[in-house]
Amino acid sequence: xxxxxxxxxxQDLFHSLRSAYLATPKNLKIIDLYVCFAVITALIQVAYxxxxxxxxxxxxxxxxxxxxxxxxxxxxxxIQVNKENKEFKDLAPERAFADFVLCxxxxxxxxxxxxx
Amino acid sequence: xxxxxxxxxLVLILAVAICGAASVFQPIxxxxxxxxxxxxxxxxxxxxxLEEAYEALKTLEIxxxxxxxxxxxxxCENVVKVLQSSSSTLKDAFYALNVNGILKCKIGEAGPxxxxxxxxxxxxxxxxxxxFYYSVRGLVLAKEQFPGTDISLGDAEAIFRxxxxxxxxxxxxxxxxxxxxxxxxxxxxxxxTLAGVISLAPSEFDPSLIQSVKTGILKLSDSxxxxxxxxxxxxxxxxxxxxxxxxxxxxxxxxxxxxxxxESTGLNLxxxxxxxxxxxxxxxxxxxxxxxxxxxxxxxxCLEDNKFSVPLILSLxxxxxxxTKKEPLKVKVSTVLGSKAPALSVKLxxxxxxxxxDSSVINNQELKFDADSATYFLDSxxxxxxxxxxxxxxxxxxxxxxxxxxxxxxxxxxxPIAATGAISIENAEIAVLDSDIGSVESQKKLxxxxxxxxxxxxxxLQKLRLSFQLTTPLGNAFKPHQAFFKLKHxxxxxxxxxxxxxxxxxxxxxxxxxxxxKLYYLSGKYEIQLSIGDASMENSxxxxxxxxxxxxxxxxxxxxxxxxxxxxxxxxYGPKAxxxxxFRIPEKLPAKQLSLxxxxxxxxxxxxxxxxxxRLGVNIKSFPSSTxxxxxxxxxxxxxxxxxxxxxxxxxxxxxxxxxxxxxxxGVFLLFVGHRTLSQLASASNKLKSA
Numbered sequence: 001x002x003x004x005x006x007x008x009x010x011q012d013l014f015h016s017l018r019s020a021y022l023a024t025p026k027n028l029k030i031i032d033l034y035v036c037f038a039v040i041t042a043l044i045q046v047a048y049x050x051x052x053x054x055x056x057x058x059x060x061x062x063x064x065x066x067x068x069x070x071x072x073x074x075x076x077x078x079i080q081v082n083k084e085n086k087e088f089k090d091l092a093p094e095r096a097f098a099d100f101v102l103c104x105x106x107x108x109x110x111x112x113x114x115x116x
Numbered sequence: 117x118x119x120x121x122x123x124x125x126l127v128l129i130l131a132v133a134i135c136g137a138a139s140v141f142q143p144i145x146x147x148x149x150x151x152x153x154x155x156x157x158x159x160x161x162x163x164x165x166l167e168e169a170y171e172a173l174k175t176l177e178i179x180x181x182x183x184x185x186x187x188x189x190x191x192c193e194n195v196v197k198v199l200q201s202s203s204s205t206l207k208d209a210f211y212a213l214n215v216n217g218i219l220k221c222k223i224g225e226a227g228p229x230x231x232x233x234x235x236x237x238x239x240x241x242x243x244x245x246x247x248f249y250y251s252v253r254g255l256v257l258a259k260e261q262f263p264g265t266d267i268s269l270g271d272a273e274a275i276f277r278x279x280x281x282x283x284x285x286x287x288x289x290x291x292x293x294x295x296x297x298x299x300x301x302x303x304x305x306x307x308x309t310l311a312g313v314i315s316l317a318p319s320e321f322d323p324s325l326i327q328s329v330k331t332g333i334l335k336l337s338d339s340x341x342x343x344x345x346x347x348x349x350x351x352x353x354x355x356x357x358x359x360x361x362x363x364x365x366x367x368x369x370x371x372x373x374x375x376x377x378x379e380s381t382g383l384n385l386x387x388x389x390x391x392x393x394x395x396x397x398x399x400x401x402x403x404x405x406x407x408x409x410x411x412x413x414x415x416x417x418c419l420e421d422n423k424f425s426v427p428l429i430l431s432l433x434x435x436x437x438x439x440t441k442k443e444p445l446k447v448k449v450s451t452v453l454g455s456k457a458p459a460l461s462v463k464l465x466x467x468x469x470x471x472x473x474d475s476s477v478i479n480n481q482e483l484k485f486d487a488d489s490a491t492y493f494l495d496s497x498x499x500x501x502x503x504x505x506x507x508x509x510x511x512x513x514x515x516x517x518x519x520x521x522x523x524x525x526x527x528x529x530x531x532p533i534a535a536t537g538a539i540s541i542e543n544a545e546i547a548v549l550d551s552d553i554g555s556v557e558s559q560k561k562l563x564x565x566x567x568x569x570x571x572x573x574x575x576x577l578q579k580l581r582l583s584f585q586l587t588t589p590l591g592n593a594f595k596p597h598q599a600f601f602k603l604k605h606x607x608x609x610x611x612x613x614x615x616x617x618x619x620x621x622x623x624x625x626x627x628x629x630x631x632x633x634k635l636y637y638l639s640g641k642y643e644i645q646l647s648i649g650d651a652s653m654e655n656s657x658x659x660x661x662x663x664x665x666x667x668x669x670x671x672x673x674x675x676x677x678x679x680x681x682x683x684x685x686x687x688x689y690g691p692k693a694x695x696x697x698x699f700r701i702p703e704k705l706p707a708k709q710l711s712l713x714x715x716x717x718x719x720x721x722x723x724x725x726x727x728x729x730x731r732l733g734v735n736i737k738s739f740p741s742s743t744x745x746x747x748x749x750x751x752x753x754x755x756x757x758x759x760x761x762x763x764x765x766x767x768x769x770x771x772x773x774x775x776x777x778x779x780x781x782x783g784v785f786l787l788f789v790g791h792r793t794l795s796q797l798a799s800a801s802n803k804l805k806s807a
Contacts, residue, residue, distance in 0.1 A: 030731055037725035041718060048714045052706035092795035094801075101790070105759055109779065112763045113772060 027093075031078040042067035062114040069107045072099055083094045117287050138507050138530035139345040141398040142431045143454045144416065149179050155409050162190035166198065166211035171410035172220045178417045178453070199223055199231045206238045206250035213257040228262040236267075239275060244292045248279050249252035249305045252312040259316065268384035272317035276325060279309055287336030288353075289766045299360040302335055311378040316771050328378065340389060345528075348392030361398065363600050366411035369393060373418040382424030387524040393695025394419050394427040394452045406674065416452045428457050430510055432527045433491075439503060439537035439589055440654055447483060449512060449573050459515040459524060461485070462492040465528065470505040477501055478508075502590045503537040536652045537589040537597075541565075544584035546644075546661065551629060562661060565644065570662030580626040582615065582646070593620040596650040598772060603635075603642045603664075609633065609678045614648075620678040628666065636672035636678035656780045740796060748792040755786035756776060 021029075045063045054060050080088045080096035086094070152619045156172035163169035169191050176182075198204045198212040200223075209231055216223070216391035235258065238251035252275070269275060282290045289306040310329060314321060340348050350368045351361040359367070376383050383390060383781045397416050419427055431448050441790065449457045467478035477500060481694060483492035494633035512525040547559035557578065560570045564584065566640040582601060584593040599615035601624050628635075643663045740746050759782050767776040 015699050026732060028735065030729065033725060033728045033732065037728075039726075040721040044714070044718055044721065052710065053704070055703040055705065057414075058413075075419055092798050093799045098790055098794050101756065105756075105783075108760070110777075112767045115767055 007042075014063075025083070030079055030081060031074050031081070035074045038067045038074065040072035042071075056116065058114055058116050062111045066108065066111040069111070070104055071106070073103050077098070138532045139389060139399075140432055140531055141395045141429055141451050143398065143429050144179070144413070145454060149181055150412075152176060152179055152409065152413075154179060155404065155406050157511055162194065166194060166208060166215055168406065169194070170211050170214040170218070173405060175216060175410045177218055178413050179466045186223070188219050191215060192219055195219070195221050196223060199228075202230060202234065203542055204231075206235070206247055207622070208252065209235060210250040210254040210257075211417060213254050213261065215760035217257055217261055224264075228258065228265050231530065232258050232262075232265055232267055236270070240270065240606070242278075245282055245289060245302055245306060245309075246281070246291065248275070249309045252309045252316070255316055256312040259428035269313065269316045272313055272379070273325070273789065274323065276310065276317075276321065276522070279306060280325070280328065281308070283332055285335070287332050287334075287339065290518070297354070299359070300336070300352055301357075301364045303332075304367030304369070307333070307375045308490045308571045311371070311374040314375075314378040321649075329375070330384060333375070336368070337385050337389070337703040342392070343396075345395075345399070346392055347396035349396045356782050362397075362403075362408050363411050365393065365562075369415045369418050373422045376424065383422065384524065385425075387425065388526060390419065390425050390524055391427045391526045392427075394422040394429065398429065398452060412463055420451050420453050420455070420623070423520075424522050425524045426461075426511060428523050428525045430512060430525075430531075432531055435531060437497070437533060437535045438654065439497075439501075439535060445494040445533070447494075447510065448490065449492065450490075456490065458519050459517065460523075461513050461515070463511045463513060464494060464508055465511050467501075467533075468507045469502075470507070477506070493734050500590065501535065501589050502592055502669065503594075505537075506533045506535060506654070507531070508533045533665060534652060536654050538655045539594055539650070539653045540587050540589075541648070541657075542585045542587070545582075546570060546572070548572050548664075549581055549625075550580040551577055551579050551627060560662075564648075564657055564659050564661075565655075565658045568662050570644070571664075573665035573667070574628060575667040576628045576632050578628060580628070581623065581662070583621065583623040585620050586617070586622060587620060593617075594650075594653075596622075596645060596648050596653060598649040600646070601649045603677075604645065605635075605638050605640065605642055606640050607678065608637065609638060614646075632668050633675060635668060637668050637675055638678060639666055639668045641665055654705065677709045683802070693697070723752050736798070738800075739801070740793075745793065745796045747791050748796065752786070752793040755782060755789055758782055759786065785806045793800070 024032075041079060042064050045060065045067070049060050075098055077100040080091055080099075081093045082088075152175055156175060158169075158172070163172060171457055195212045195216050198208045204212070207351075213231070215221075229237060238247060239255065239683065242248045242251055246347070250638060252269075255267050255269065260264065282293060283306065284290065284298045286298070288300055288301060290298050290300040291302050307329075314326075316703045336350075337348065339353075341351055343346050350365045352359060352364055357364075357431045372383050372385070383791075385393075394416065396588045400412055401406070402414060406722055419425075428449055429452055431450070433448065437443075437445055451457060462483045464478055464481045464483060466476040468476055480553060481494060483494050485489070485492050507530045509545055510529045510531065511527075512529075514523060541564050542548040544562040544564050546562055548557045549555065552559055557574075558572060560572070562568055562570065562584075570581075586596060588594045595617040599617065599622060601613045602610060603613075604610045613624055613626065615622050638699070641663050642665075645658070646661055647656075647658040649658075671806045672784060739747055751775065759779065762770075762782060763779055766772075770778075
């Protein structure tokens with residue numbers, strides 16, 4: 001009995017989350033998709049390193065940090081662009097996007113230098 | 117105590133200083149002449165250039181070697197070609213005239229006039245020092261070789277002044293008025309040129325001009341440099357000068373001697389410095405380079421040919437006096453090129469021993485002269501003349517009678533002399549002692565002049581004593597440079613010990629108790645060898661005394677093993693063991709296929725991202741439609757793409773600095789374009805919001 005209720009609760013929770021998520025604006029969903037893409041890429045790189053060893057360690061670090069860094073920057077962009085965030089009401093989304101692009105370019109310069 | 121120590125130290129420094137200044141210089145000899153034939157070798161019958169031809173021919177002429185017949189034809193052809201052409205450079209004309217002076221080629225009637233007029237035009241138009249040099253000296257040579265032609269210098273005083281204007285206050289000369297660098301070599305060329313101007317000038321010069329040149333010479337001679345062995349030389353001030361000390365000094369000597377000859381005065385240098393310059397060139401030995409050889413011989417010839425200061429060199433064929441052979445010490449005095457010296461006498465003023473520097477063994481001894489071999493010799497040495505190292509101080513005294521030339525000599529010449537003799541070895545004996553009591557167990561007398569067959573035996577509790585007495589021919593105590601005692605085991609392991617000398621007695625005591633470890637605990641038969649040697653000892657010896665049976669205890673576990681002796685005595689000079697280097701093992705890389713699989717797997721999330729985007733319904737509807745904003749938007753995207761492409765290139769082949777440079781350019785562009793696009797987008801969305 002309890003077990004079915006917990007599973008039913010879980011299912012309900014999942015459905016409610018899903019419907020709430022579907023209500024989010026499209027640009028935020030794009031950013032979420034980008035973050036997932038970046039994190040999955042990082043995970044695949046970690047799995048590869050676990051398999052074959054970390055010989056060019058700098059390359060591994062640069063690859064993983066590139067993914068994680070860009071994911072972090074995308075999260076910052078999401079926070080700033082989200083209209084429901086009262087703190088960033090005065091910040092134009094284009095400005096946030098310009099910051100995102102600039103920071104990504106700097107991050108990738110450092111990453112490429114460290115890649116070796 | 118301290119004062120005594122200081123005085124001894126000072127005496128040592130003085131001794132070193134005196135020893136440092138003593139050396140022997142030999143005048144030019146036949147070995148120079150035979151070397152000249154090897155150094156000045158023409159290629160295919162002629163020399164590469166007229167300059168080299170002149171240097172070779174002049175050197176051979178000074179040394180008295182006649183090689184003219186072999187080379188005349190081709191070289192003369194070159195000379196005639198240059199002298200008859202109207203477009204030869206001043207330098208070629210100068211060297212052609214020089215070579216003609218030696219070879220005396222047939223020029224023809226018209227030749228001289230053309231070349232003279234060319235040189236005169238050269239003098240008039242000259243601005244650089246080298247132009248003045250070639251043209252003026254060329255005219256001087258032309259005047260000597262073609263006595264009929266009329267050679268005038270025009271305004272000699274003006275030419276003199278314009279050459280003088282290139283001089284510096286320190287006696288050096290500049291090559292041109294544009295170039296501020298001054299050179300001592302150029303000063304030599306300038307003095308030769310000025311001498312040429314004086315000799316070609318129709319009338320007397322203003323004495324103040326001549327005096328200014330003489331002051332310049334004095335200033336230049338202040339820059340003369342000195343080596344420790346008493347030789348003087350000139351060198352350039354700057355480190356990267358093209359002329360070394362030999363060519364610089366030769367140029368200055370040529371200049372000074374030609375200037376002195378034109379003025380009919382002596383060289384304005386003190387006698388010691390002139391002899392020092394001569395000794396510098398003699399100290400070069402036999403140069404391997406043709407230019408150095410020419411400079412050496414030419415400079416020495418200049419010093420010898422001038423009438424007012426001809427240097428004389430004192431040389432010794434052998435600097436070793438053997439007290440056993442009782443041969444006299446020979447001294448030769450000659451000019452630098454080896455010609456005969458005038459009548460003079462040689463005195464040995466002092467003979468300073470290296471042991472006692474203040475007192476001299478010989479004082480003011482005049483050397484006898486042997487006319488047949490033209491040498492001075494000293495055949496009697498005082499009774500207290502012992503073996504060892506000495507410094508003999510010679511003085512040349514010229515006879516009072518008037519000579520054609522004025523000769524100059526050094527104030528005193530210091531020569532290092534070694535006296536050798538036979539050392540007597542007495543009371544040589546070898547003994548085995550009992551260590552505690554010191555009593556002699558067995559003692560043998562030795563005759564070190566021949567190999568002996570002494571047979572001794574000892575155990576590790578005993579001592580071995582070797583003693584002998586060394587005395588010089590005069591009975592003084594003698595300490596040899598080398599006194600080695602060698603023990604050689606049957607297994608070829610050797611040990612060398614030094615025999616210490618104190619006063620007249622030399623003794624070595626080997627305490628086997630302390631030496632067991634050094635001898636690697638090897639018992640058995642050891643051969644004994646003694647060697648005594650010294651530079652002043654004529655009867656140095658190496659004698660096999662005999663052998664000794666040593667009984668040493670057993671080797672304990674931790675003692676060092678004797679080194680492996682190879683059977684070949686010279687194998688220590690053979691190849692050593694091969695060194696195998698250990699390199700870093702390269703890291704294990706994963707298999708290629710695995711890497712490629714993962715490359716594919718990495719691309720999957722990107723594809724998933726694109727699919728997700730299409731599922732979300734991404735569109736580019738808000739891409740601006742008006743051309744201006746469309747262009748900036750397009751440029752913005754292109755700019756980002758360009759930066760990413762730059763990063764790919766950076767990874768593939770560029771370095772950080774070029775990337776940063778390109779990135780800064782692209783970044784500025786991107787900033788500008790991006791700002792425009794985004795502000796336009798922002799204004800568009802604001803309009804939508806307000807609307």
